[in-house]
Amino acid sequence: MAAQNATTEPSSKAPIMEMKNITLRFGGVTAIENISFDIREGEVRAIIGPNGAGKSSMLNVINGFYHPQEGEIWFRGAQRQSSRPHEIAKQGVARTFQNIALFKGMSTLDNIMSGRLNKMNSNMLAQAVWWGPARNEEIRHREAVEKVIDFLEIQHIRKTPVGRLPYGLQKRVELGRALAAEPKMLLLDEPMAGMNVEEKEDMSRFILDVNNEFGTTIVLIEHDMSVVMDISDRVVVLDYGKKIGDGNPDEVRSDQAVIDAYLGVSHDD
């Protein structure tokens, strides 16, 4: 993992991803309506909004799990055609999930190793006899994974089945799995939900370290406003599937539409 573009000022960078007029519908329900925003290379970009605002749907659009009916997505200078999620993962987008989506039947090590699956390509036959390429590949990736394990300070649970781990550690393992893929862009869906203050501090530190050391662009959904305001460079605010605010934390904090959405203004019109 090379420390590329580590400490340059994010605001001066070109966008790594641009969303243009995205609309996503499920049957008659419009989850996202005509939203545009960009994500710049190397920044921490937060998406906030009340429950049901369309934040997770937005993340699902970004990594190709949902296909919007209208709009364009530009990623690293090219317009994305309708791709499957696993293809997008290969292009360098990794994510964690709101409800932990670890592979329950596997150990911590195997879970994080699975983050490197899209970098492994030894063929089936070599795998079957565990010969040369397959075996070397396994060792090489194991080294990379051990670095992630060291980084996240989870050496002691390396061989523990993830189902037995406490919630906070599971979240950390999930981050590890995403990091193992060495993504260009990392999507974090409520990485701190349900954590106590200390665990939140740990997690914030890991996120900032990832951003600083590896230059990874981070897109973050989080409900804890103090965390969001502390660690993100720019914030986009969604409400009822529409964008109601976009800018740096201070701008967003003082935006009247955002305040209304959070303090609750009647939507009945």
Place this chain on the structure above:
Amino acid sequence: MSADFLYTLEVILNGLMAGVMYSLVALGFVLIYKASGIFNYAQGVMALFAAMTLVGIQTGQVPFSHLINAIFGTEVHHFGWTVPAVFAIILTLGVMILFAFIVERYVLKHLVNQEPIILFMATIGLAYFMEGFGDLMWGADIKTLDVGIPSGASVWLEDATIGWGVEGGGFYGFYIDKLDMVAAVVAIVLVVTLTLFSQYTTTGRALRAVADDHQAALSVGISLRTIWVIVWSIAGFVALVAGVMWGSKSGVQFSLSLIALKALPVLMLGGFTSIPGAIVGGLIIGVGEKLFEFWVGPLIGGATENWFAYMLALLFLVFRPQGLFGEKIIERV
């Protein structure tokens, strides 16, 4: 009307009748699946067991006579009395309810919160157990079941339709077994009753609540265990009805338990949770396999009924994974 057309019509009618039978078995599956999330593979064996028990009680067989004879060297087999059909049916129903209690007490209670696939395997085990148990209890020989349902060709229908064909065209009226007609009527009555029961009674409402969400149901004071006993009792009753119909038609024997396998594609078509789905799915498959056997069967060696239903359901699912009546599935992460 041409004879070909009329023959096809007759095949369709017979298919509908067979479909009703499939629906009857599928209904038992749907009931248990809705109320407990268990895919009960033993439903077919339950039908077989119910039919065997009915015959055994009716003819006054000594239960476990073979085993007793083998152990004690005796020669018992019958008590020497016969029981009227109505009483025998009531007694059999009692046995099925007792069975529901035992299943709840010794199997389901211990498998709460297990994955669906584990529960499914458990019912396969249960099916094996019941099959062996039934054979031990009543013997494995083929039995004739007669509870007084009329059978044979319906002369009335043949007479009524014989005039439809061309003179000398070789058409002698529709051939439909009276038994099939009775089965159709019984199935319709059963479906209506069960629908009314689940819509308009307190128990029915509790049943639907359990189907939606076990924990929520528990939290408002519904006893899961009672509901399970009730559901398995109803499934036992449905199995008894199916067992009586199929048993009267083709004798009580091992193959009866295979009707469960016939009901599976019906469920795939109709969806595991929909009662109307079970009925419509059953009819589609009944007609489909009869027509396929009639048109294509002779060209490829016949006996296509063994797999046609499955292939139909498979193809159907590939294009519409949620089944006939299911809503479009939106996947979430």
Place this chain on the structure above:
Amino acid sequence: MFYRESGDFKTKYVDDNQTFPIKLDRLGYYAIIAIAFLVVPFVINDYWANAVMVPFLILSIAAIGLNILIGYCGQVSLGTGGFMAVGAYACYKLMTSFPEMSIFFCVLISGGITALVGVLFGLPSLRIKGFYLAVATLAAQFFLVWLFNKVPWFYNYSASGQINAPERAVFDFLVTGPNATAASKYLFCLVFVFILAWIARNLTRGRVGRSWMAIRDMDIAAEIIGVNPLKTKLSAFAVSSFFIGIAGALFFSVYLGAVEVGEAFGITQSFLVLFMVIIGGLGSIFGSFAGAAFLVLMPVFLKNVMVGGLGWPTDIAAHLEFVIVGGLIVFFLIVEPHGLAQLWRLAKEKLRLWPFPH
């Protein structure tokens, strides 16, 4: 105390990745291999080969195959009997069409053919999940059995509709046909079991196995981290069917010798192999062996006790067998849903401390 891992340090990832990281396990494994190859062939007799060892070995292969599909990749299949039939009939056609071909390759190619058929029937797994898929695989079961029953080309137009294995030898030792000796049949199957179990282990510990397990545990998350569901599921179907096809070919050519498809490869066979996987333990190769051993030995044991010991008629013994097998399956699922393999794991954990309490 005697079974321990303390002091057994690993300094290389290669060492840490080996199949039996604990020394005692490794020694036990070598001992079993040595006994299986060097001792058993000299003491085995016809009864033990035909009633126990040969069916055990062959069904172990089938169980490993099914375990790859269900236990590792999470795709439930009830079509095992049908796929075994594909292996058997492919082997029969190869043996009769190319009499010079070594039986070893006949069996291997049969596995390959079954893999292709497996992929074909695995295609719906991309759209259908869970029970729906399980029921869909029954389509394969019924269709394949019907096909081999109704199309005379498959059984070379023989009047009986049966297929009979011609005599074939490996290094001048007959392994198929009525004159094959117990030891040669046993060894022939053992070689396959040994190689295939090793392959299964290799596949499940690396990239392929991890993609399978990812799909099993959470298919949506797996796709999002970069696992191609199409390739992964189909590769599981292919490998699983390859194993099952080889099992079917051996079952026909070495074990039974003559096969009537509905009897040998009916749905009962599918369930039998499924039970082996469940009782043995999902997602465990050792479990596949344990399950196969259990379900092969138990009927033999029951039969000896009830028919041989108590003198009961065979039909009662057969019925009781159903009762007991069914009861045991329910019992196992209640007590330990992860099967014999899990019990073994727990026993080993206990042994680590024994005889000390802490």
